[in-house]
Amino acid sequence: MNPNASNHIVVHRRGGPKVLSWEPVQVRTPGAGKVRVRIEAAGVSGYDLMIRGHWFLGFTKTPYTPGEDFVGIVDAIGPGVTDFTIGQRVAGWAFGQGSGYAEMIVRPAETLVSVPDGVAPVAAAAIITNYLTASLVLEKTAMVRPGERLLIHGAAGGLGSALLQLGNLAGFEMFGTGSEKSIDFIADNGAAPINYRTENFVRRIRELTGDGVDVVIDVVGGPCQLWRSSRCIRRDGRLVMLGMASIYKSGAAIIPLSLLTAGTVTLWPNGVSVPMSPSMLSYPAKNLDWYRDTLTDLLKKAAAGRLCPAIAAEIPMSEASRAHAMLEAGGLVGKVVLTNSK
Secondary structure, three states: OOOOEEEEEEEOOOOOHHHEEEEEEEOOOOOOOEEEEEEEEEEEOHHHHHHHOOOOOOOOOOOEOOOOEEEEEEEEEOOOOOOOOOOOEEEEEOOOOOOOOEOEEEEEHHHEEEOOOOOOHHHHHHHHHHHHHHHHHHHHHOOOOOOOEEEEEOOOEHHHHHHHHHHHHHOOEEEEEEOHHHHHHHHHOOEEEEEOOOOOHHHHHHHHHOOOEEEEEEOOOOHHHHHHHHOOEEEEEEEEEOOOHHHHHHOOOOOOHHHOOOOOEEEOOOOOEEEOOOOOOOHHHHOHHHHHHHHHHHHHHHHOOOOOOOEEEEEEHHHHHHHHHHHHHOOOOEEEEEEOOO
16 A cells, blocks of 8 residues: 555636545655644635635645645654654644645644644644634734623634634623524524624614624625624724625635735724734744644643534535535535545
């Protein structure tokens, strides 16, 4: 048996979910400072959909293998690696380089962290991108403080649910918008639910709070949503635009500034600021200590039962096209995760 033989999802041309092809690929033996991981689970994100389609032109050249977050077992170790052993379960993020939709991946040892006992591969994969992003937004962008009110749009999706759970642990007063089927989930995770299909969220926030919230984090996006959200915020509050789902569904081909820009602030007439999130494509890579410490802490919280990522679906890695179609259709509660059979 060839130890370097693997299968990967490969994208040869941009398009819909059907361009995702399951193909044999040779994976190199890890060099100095590198680790080869036999992947058990990989998360599916909106970013994966966007680079597969016609967004982010020039970001990734075809052919390529998508997938940023992965969990698996160390299969081989290159010279100089002392932090990991063969057979150890690890988690990692690919820093925008992809290759997580595969049976094996080779990554620098410094980009991996150990997965504690008691955290299943699927749960760990669901934590990586979404909970790291949520931590980055809450800590570095919105800088939500104890006692402040927080409104999360798209609160039941993979990223929205991560924001809910981390906000609940921090003791924030939270409100979350979602569809009818996600109302109970939002309430169970510590937020007052608002059904965006049947309720005017601006009016509802005013009814519930009297004077609005301090922070809005929007995982949905769209220009109308931006304007309406600004009307929910107290003077000198913050509005963080993360969402691109509504724009993606419209077919627009743009590059969201929130993925590229760090620290830019635009002032609204009423003092509301619109900070750009530090880029998840670059911030963790430039701040490896923050990345490793934060991911390790998140996984420890999961092991202790303090975080419980919602899983929308587990789908075989070879059927990634079905996972992409499901995510594009929307209306999910939690994260879609791809798995490899043992």
